[in-house]
Amino acid sequence: MKGIPEFQEDFYIPIPLDTNNISAFSPFLVPQDHLGHHGVFIAMAAFMFFLFVGGTSINVLTIVCTIQFKKLRSHLNYILVNLAIANLWVSVFGSSIAFYCFWNRYFILGPTACKIEGFTSTIGGMVSLWSLAVVAVERWLVICKPLGNFTFKTHHAILGCIMPWIFALAASLPPLFGWSRYIPEGLQCSCGPDWYTVNNKYNNESYVMFLFCFCFAVPFSTIVFCYGQLLITLKLAAKAQADSASTQKAEREVTKMVVVMVFGFLLCWGPYASFSLWMVSHRSETFDLRLATIPSCLSKASTVYNPVIYVLMNKQFRSCMMKMVCGKNTEDDETSSSSQVTQVSSVAPEK
Template sequence: MHKTRDLWDDLPEDFFIPVPLDTSNLTALSPFLVPQTHLGSPAIFMGMSAFMFLLIVLGMPINILTVFCTAKYKKLRSHLNYILVNLALANLLVVCVGSTTAFYSFSHMYFALGPTACKIEGFAATLGGMVSLWSLAVVAFERFLVICKPLGNFTFRGTHAIIGCLATWVLGLVASAPPLFGWSRYIPEGLQCSCGPDWYTTNNKWNNESYVIFLFCFCFGVPLAIIIFSYGRLLLTLRAVREDLNNMATLTQKAEREVTKMVVVMVARFLVCWLPYASFALWVVTHRGESFDVRLASIPAVFSKASTVYNPIIYVFMNKQFRSCLLKLLFCGRSPFGEDDDVSGSSQATQVSSVSSSQVSPA
């Protein structure tokens, strides 16, 4: 454990070196020039490299299949599934730029691609992560609008779904672009082999504290509130249906159980992915001068990049229609498990009185 301090007066603006260090020879520890073995053993770097390779091997095919399967099967091209494709595209951006760059850097034990690549990787990974994060909120709000019908006869159409997808990219750019223009910056973090927003330093030139607080509130707090509100209202609506329609009690009880499981999975998945990163960065910003190990920053970064694998597993494979089409695609038109591709994943808006477990699936 050691303390970090702002070494802006001594360092080039492209990076920050955690102390302790020999300030008489700063370039000897540059994360862009030499292996960062002063932060960990070669085995740790190789282990991280292997994990990033695993994320690439698993994450890229799963997300590509999600996009390809939607394009191939017309039944999947409904407005309720647009956001899943949007989520897959965001995941692919993180995998192709973030995970692959991290894999290469960890295998070299330093960020061998240089400062410009660091900014590109930090921006692309943050953009993909923010789009993914906001997509989760849109999925939840979409379910709320379709099932609970808070706007009465309002029909959720493809145009609205496309607007929702575009909104996630706009919000993602709002969150990820500022470091490119002077509000914070993208620098190597953790073991110095992947890049992210600067929450280490305290130099007022970059206003790092305000940027981290902005990310925590705007890109973590607001989406989490939307998810909890939307799924919470969905669950309450199903309970109300069960009480009002005794002849549908069994059906609504089953749907309620499915939604309860879905709510737990979705909220837990959201927190596992983003709470470590958000909490760690916020703690560092609000506890300047406190001792902490900067290598710990690699842990929440890994959690966030791993979302490219378990995002599609949760949001696609839990959808029976998507799962059926994927199996048919992989097994040349025939599902080996007898999946009925006509069940679940209904693309049309339904009344709450006819809700079923398939109609409240994550997708």
């Protein structure tokens, strides 16, 4: 990249410095104080600590709650548990390591740990991405009934949990075998795929385009299509039951949930996808690599706001969590929004 020479196999100098002594700026050897004020690193460490504590607790709570309450172990909730496992994976292996490294102001754990952190964060993020798409497909199949009297069974739910991990492995393994690579990114305290350098040896450009198309464009298109069809079905159902207050309320609640889900997806992954695409299409332009920290942090923050959107907005999950944590029994909230949607859609025309 113009003005940003590349060095070593495991990192590159993000801004022009005294290149006669590269080791003096290595993100694996010395604090990266040339990239930002000490307070910036401490603030990022505090944010990562929040993501680690919040992401770990809320996702562990989701998994334990599902185990404890039999009524939560429905086929449609399997994928939410899968999402919680993926979020927990990123929180434990990604946010915790990032916190420790931001606190020390460089990737103190070394290049091997960088590859491990980059791989684990990427696979967890990709599972999360594809799980969100599977959630949308499941709701579309159950509510909109595009396959007629299709019955969602256990093996469908298990397949919906396995597929995201297969897709995630296909996306996260290549950098370990020479197609792109995992290197320090942003403030050089967390690791991810190499979006930045022009390197024919690693074919970074083709890998970035692969990730953009396969791991962002396809899941996002799937989510938009499925939730778009769901909203159309709900509008028809609400119109057919115009005199039913409960139907109108369910339609409004689900519409709000769909908007929040799509917005959450874009907030989490839109900046990362946009940044990587900009990098590919503006190879000759210089940029401040420190800005890469922003999309990286937003993607890790999904470990907190994904369960808030997909679990805590589910009334059934929420009431069970309140009962388990506080001993509060809220029977009035036991019916989840998804079950309300099913009831509303029953008046929609059969496909």
